[in-house]
Amino acid sequence: MDIILGIGSRVRHAEFGEGVVINVKSNGYTITFLQHGAKVIKINAPLEIIEAVELDTDLVSLFDVEQTLNKVLQKWMDATETVPLGDKWKGGKIILKPGRHDLASKEMTIDSFFHKIVMIRDRLRVLEQRVNASNLNDEEKVNIQQYITKIYGSMTSFNLLFKHSEHYFVGEKTTSDTA
Secondary structure: OOOOEOOOOEEEEOOOEEEEEEEEEOOEEEEEEOOOEEEEEOOOOOOEEEEOOEOOOOOOOHHHHHHHHHHHHHHHHOOOOOOOEOHHHOOOEEEEOOOOOOOOOEEEEHHHHHHHHHHHHHHHHHHHHHHHHOOOOHHHHHHHHHHHHHHHHHHHHHHHHEOOHHHOOOOOOOHHHHO
16 A cells, blocks of 8 residues: 555455544554454555545544544444344343233344344434534533433343443442442
8 A cells, every 4th residue: 555544544454344544653553443443454554445535644632533433434334333132132032911911912032122222322322422512502411411311321221131231321320339
């Protein structure tokens, strides 16, 4: 590769797939790959360039990089994070049984239910980002953030479905939570 790519360039790596350049250093590119997360790849490594962005010599804040990365991933890859269902729930089903005997029960696979829960979480995150990036004043942003945090708190009951705790819903922290 003869050119040096700038932040925001879209590339394809033979092993890691599609990704976006999020940092350029003398030892290589930091590229966030959709399925493999952030990796440092040597400048001269073979990469297929999907969309090159000119190298900018100005310094960019981490916030700007995160915003750009989010926009690029949403625009080009329609990416949502892959979140695994806990192994014990795979193949299971949810049965909703009404209190009245003359009504039929409703069944749904846990996989389908879990997918809907993850979609709610992803949409809450996008809502959070949009609130933070909006032209609302700080007080309005804080008020809306408090509602979003309470929604996360209401969703903590579903944490038992997640395979990894880093994907859990987290609501409002109290002083006893941090002690």
